[in-house]
Amino acid sequence: MPSGLRHLPGFLDRPAQEALVGKLRALVAEAPFFTPVMPRTGRPFTVAMTNLGSLGWVSDRAGYRYQPTHPDTGNPWPTIPEAVLAVWREVSAYPHPPEACLVNHYREGAKMGLHRDEDEEEFAAPVVSISLGDTAVFRIGGTERGGKTETLKLSSGDVLVMGGESRLCYHGIDRVLSGTSTLLRDGGRINLTLRRVTKPETPSQRR
Ligand code: MD3
Numbered sequence: 001m002p003s004g005l006r007h008l009p010g011f012l013d014r015p016a017q018e019a020l021v022g023k024l025r026a027l028v029a030e031a032p033f034f035t036p037v038m039p040r041t042g043r044p045f046t047v048a049m050t051n052l053g054s055l056g057w058v059s060d061r062a063g064y065r066y067q068p069t070h071p072d073t074g075n076p077w078p079t080i081p082e083a084v085l086a087v088w089r090e091v092s093a094y095p096h097p098p099e100a101c102l103v104n105h106y107r108e109g110a111k112m113g114l115h116r117d118e119d120e121e122e123f124a125a126p127v128v129s130i131s132l133g134d135t136a137v138f139r140i141g142g143t144e145r146g147g148k149t150e151t152l153k154l155s156s157g158d159v160l161v162m163g164g165e166s167r168l169c170y171h172g173i174d175r176v177l178s179g180t181s182t183l184l185r186d187g188g189r190i191n192l193t194l195r196r197v198t199k200p201e202t203p204s205q206r207r
């Protein structure tokens with residue numbers, strides 16, 4: 001595994017997962033899932049998305065970017081729940097809060113091709129992921145496309161921390177194993193990814 005990648009299986013217990021799903025249902029009612037499309041081609045993603053926090057990641061024909069508002073409603077994204085910020089504080093070892101919480105919804109057959117997360121300005125912060133619902137087959141490679149890859153199963157309640165070298169590694173979701181969790185009433189998988197997007201005003205290295 002690339003250095004800086006930490007898998008924390010079962011980080012959230014079942015009651016914590018249920019409480020989080022309850023909160024997410026209310027937040028998604030305010031900021032509904034949308035289907036992003038690929039830049040230029042307009043080909044739809046199989047994953048539906050929404051965001052929480054001061055900045056949200058979107059993709060449309062114009063490109064990938066972070067923006068403060070929902071592309072359909074025009075409203076600011078809802079705030080990130082305290083329980084989610086608590087996970088960041090416990091695992092990130094980064095002294096500033098995340099700005100973006102991307103919520104990915106994998107329905108039957110959804111997947112995510114190999115890509116790097118590089119639309120942020122701040123790479124000193126890790127990306128922190130929380131998995132909920134059906135188990136996913138996660139694939140991770142190196143920092144260059146076309147290198148060796150390996151897979152890891154991500155189950156409900158697992159947290160993954162991508163810091164250090166792993167922060168810029170290629171990764172994706174090969175598939176979601178339907179029927180592996182009873183957490184979500186309609187099955188499928190929800191993944192939260194927490195990210196620091198901008199560089200903090202007072203860099204902690206100058207402290
Ligand atoms: C490894 N999401 O939203 S989370 C994404 O399960 C994304 O929905 C996947 O990739 C999902 O961009 C994977 C785990 C993850 C997130 C970011 C990473 C792994 C990463 C960044 C660098 C290396």
Ligand code: FE
Nearest residue numbers: 115116117171
């Ligand atoms: Fe990613």
